[in-house]
Amino acid sequence: MxxxxxxxxxxxxxxxxxxxxxxxxFDFYRTIAQTPVDxxxxxxxxxxxxxxxxxxxxxxxxxxLTEAGKEVVLSTLTLLEANSExxxxxxxxxxxxxxVEANDMAAVQIVSARQSSDNKGFVTGxxxxxxxxxxxxxxxxxxxxxxxxxxxxxxxxxxxxxxxxPAGLExxxxxxxxxxxxxxxxxxxxxxxxxxxxxCQFRCLDYPDGLLLSTREDESFLVLxxxxxxxxxxxxxxxxxxxxxxxxxxxxxxxxxxxxxDKIIAxxxxxxxxxxxxxxxxxxxxxxxxxxxxxxxxxxxxxMDKTVIDKTIMDAALNxx
Numbered sequence: 428m429x430x431x432x433x434x435x436x437x438x439x440x441x442x443x444x445x446x447x448x449x450x451x452x453f454d455f456y457r458t459i460a461q462t463p464v465d466x467x468x469x470x471x472x473x474x475x476x477x478x479x480x481x482x483x484x485x486x487x488x489x490x491x492l493t494e495a496g497k498e499v500v501l502s503t504l505t506l507l508e509a510n511s512e513x514x515x516x517x518x519x520x521x522x523x524x525x526x527v528e529a530n531d532m533a534a535v536q537i538v539s540a541r542q543s544s545d546n547k548g549f550v551t552g553x554x555x556x557x558x559x560x561x562x563x564x565x566x567x568x569x570x571x572x573x574x575x576x577x578x579x580x581x582x583x584x585x586x587x588x589x590x591x592x593p594a595g596l597e598x599x600x601x602x603x604x605x606x607x608x609x610x611x612x613x614x615x616x617x618x619x620x621x622x623x624x625x626x627c628q629f630r631c632l633d634y635p636d637g638l639l640l641s642t643r644e645d646e647s648f649l650v651l652x653x654x655x656x657x658x659x660x661x662x663x664x665x666x667x668x669x670x671x672x673x674x675x676x677x678x679x680x681x682x683x684x685x686x687x688x689d690k691i692i693a694x695x696x697x698x699x700x701x702x703x704x705x706x707x708x709x710x711x712x713x714x715x716x717x718x719x720x721x722x723x724x725x726x727x728x729x730x731m732d733k734t735v736i737d738k739t740i741m742d743a744a745l746n747x748x
């Protein structure tokens with residue numbers, strides 16, 4: 428009886444969730460072009476006021492990455508608040524060159540209508556609420572080619588949805604980065620500086636990895652990123668690679684941070700291809716994590732939790748051998 432060999436998942440780089448200067452964005456993606464990442468998501472997904480990168484700039488970055496052999500996907504805003512944003516959304520969704528990551532149902536509606544003309548299909552980001560296989564069936568009929576698991580769902584839920592997904596539909600999992608938790612019409616970064624949203628003075632530029640919010644006990648709690656709220660801790664699923672490979676997950680997503688993103692990609696790539704042991708790589712990865720780790724949602728626990736192997740139990744088990 429022959430054993431089926433599991434194919435390795437691709438690595439993807441999610442859209443930059445923060446507000447960085449234009450030249451920093453270009454420098455960042457020139458570096459990413461040299462990494463072994465397979466799929467790169469481009470575009471502003473958080474705030475429409477972040478306009479240092481023009482549409483032509485994003486397309487220029489897309490060309491750089493395409494020439495380097497990367498699959499480029501254009502990402503849309505997650506929360507639409509004005510007609511002008513809807514107009515920009517239509518331009519992204521109606522582009523004839525790149526697949527689109529739809530981050531809300533307005534984008535899904537536009538790209539699904541386009542599906543009949545170009546058959547390019549679309550991706551859904553982790554902010555789109557896909558919680559059951561029936562939703563996957565409906566979206567697949569509308570042209571969905573790849574879906575990203577919402578970050579609040581667990582391995583147990585992923586297993587059920589992935590195994591019951593429509594044929595040919597790819598699954599993507601957010602494996603590294605601060606978790607995007609919520610979006611609001613209010614700008615929390617402006618609020619923190621006693622500024623109105625309409626006169627925010629682009630204070631997000633002062634926080635290349637978001638504004639850290641701590642509890643009164645001085646524990647890292649959340650990150651304020653304009654209208655987006657993130658986890659302060661970084662979800663790190665490196666130790667879950669074998670489970671993800673066994674499940675035949677298609678794509679593993681790393682979320683960009685202002686430093687060491689290329690090194691983080693290299694660590695995951697080395698582990699995927701057996702160039703480095705996962706336990707050894709996990710130690711190296713600690714140097715690149717911003718504010719501690721979490722994986723609670725993955726284990727159906729409170730999101731801030733981190734599953735830790737009890738060293739006492741491990742030592743006792745080793746001593747019995």
